[in-house]
Amino acid sequence: MALPALRALEDCSDWSKTVEPFIPQFYALPEKLLQVSTSPQGLVQLYRETNPLVSGFALSLFLGAVFLVVSEINRNYSQVDRCWSLLPTIYLAHFNLWARLAGLPSQRLDAAVFVGTAWSIRLTYNYWRKGGYTVGSEDYRWEIVRNQVPAIAFHFLNLTFISFIQSVLLFLIAAPGYVLLLSSRFEPEITGADVGYVAAELALVLVEWFADQQQWDYHGAKNAYREGKILPGYTQADLDRGFVTSGLWGYSRHPNFTAEQSIWFFMYQWGCFASNSLYGWTAAGPSFLILLFQGSTWLTELITAGKYPEYNEYRNRVGMFVPTSFSPYMTPVVKPKIIRTSELAKKLEQKQKQK
Template sequence: MSVPLLKTLEECADWSRTVEPYIPQLYLLPRRINEVLAGRDSLLDVYTQTNPLISGFAISIVLGAIFLVVAEINRNYSQVDRAWSILPTIYIAHFAAWARLSGIPSQRIDAALLFSAIWSTRLTFNYWRKGGYGVGHEDYRWEIVRQYVPKAVFHIFNWTFISFMQSILLFLIAAPVYIILLASHFEPGLQTYDIAAISIELGLILTEYIADQQQWNFQNAKHQYLKSAKVPSGFKRDDLDRGFITSGLWSHSRHPNFAAEQSIWFVLYSWSCYATRNAFSWAAVGPSFLILLFQGSTWLTELITAGKYSEYREYQRQVGMFAPTWFTGYKVRPNVAPKIIRTSELAKKIEAKEKQKQK
């Protein structure tokens, strides 16, 4: 069988029973795919006869190889970024499709797919409007990293982490759905805690949306201010001169969108634990790796930001990176150095030129 026969809910999260026995299927997959290409086997049979966790993991490896080749050919290392908002949902859809084809109740997996599809739609739109899918677009941080890392070392970094490990990570954060799939043998319908988990997920997606929208509005207002020297409605000159947002959710967390993103996948993992009556399981690898990734990438982002804006270190002192530390939010101190002098000076020059033209 492509999934184990289990006796208890707790066994659904047991690595030795639900994962380890199927690892050999990973090594047999290339041969079976060759059989399909030669017309001696059916792709549908290969798909249903292969454990869904193993086939999903295999897909992530193949995609990692594709990301690697495309990145090296184009010398653009944001290939995984373009697929980031889509792949977890595709993997969950894979679990849902496999369950249906195998006659396993899929109602709970469909519920996970629902929140993931909403997550994908929102994040894909946000990435698109920031120009992420534009030809040649690359995360600005890679260029900075390349300035400090030898070329050979950076290529090794791409061959290991950027292309392959990130690709696998996008599968691992969706992997808890495999445990929920196995648990559906015992509890096929939606349970109260399933509905609670979905509600929390949707709340986190809403939080992420609000944070990104606040950032988007602020950045647009700042760029408009730089061009015209006029303060857009709803904003203050001092805030725009500062150069970075400190209002709304951003007054309580320096990265509320990142905090919500990490929480979304940790809640999915917690959902799988609750569904199997386990305190923890092997599926913690995905969200744990994601949290570590955000720690590193956020540190680099803030290092760059602190170098651009004089007030940012005071903002760091008052406001937590992810979790709030002050209930009152960010407060500007009177002795803080002027904010982004370059911005205010440029605005004044533009304003002076407009007055001269009017004369």
């Protein structure tokens, strides 16, 4: 049996009923794959007979091994980064495909895949135009980390976090798709709330797009400034600062990161709503994603503060993710110190006493 026999909608988010019974399938999957590896029909049959959560998780582990081997051979540790914008949507499409093969309602999963596709298009395009898919490109932070830790420690980091943990994380943030699949057996039709979640998700994708474009435009203006040109909409002081503080960046130091975390938190909440539950085990995905962003953003800001003197002032006045003020960031004006006559008199009196 590939799916649990559930009696109530709330059971769809219950770990003990929807995950635990299928753990033995995971252990038996490698042997079954070997048995049918040469038969396309056998592979399709095995796919249909295996719990979709199990097969999706197994794929994430397999890809983790691929990322590990490729990164160690090439000495390039951005292999997961190149697939980051695609894998969550692929996992959502996997749940959707499985539901269709099983003859189950798929309207909610269709909507989830639509959201995932919009997210993937935006992120893939932004990663591409920054040169992420150029041969040899790598996240600049990995080189900094490599220079700060022993080689054996970095290889262990690659074995655990960079390759495997990140790969599994990309599956976990899409795991609410499994809850949507199960809940569709009880409520097959899309509701107004489902439409609301889709609208909220697309709005967050739009926020990411605006934030990315504002940052892209600023760095384009910086490049032109290096060639002696100041583009319309920018001042010399803006470009001398070295980092963007206008638009959404005037209210949040990382508006794109805020939207990114919110997208997958909303996906989790969508699963909770669909299963009529306040919380569920799929919170693991967005929770770990938020922790990951805390660490990576801290490192990014540490590097940025070392490059740009004004960044510490910006950091003190603007929230990392959530806005802390209704007013946008303004570059502080340094006022000359006013020396009053009384202060001069006191200094003169002290000098006379010293004589």
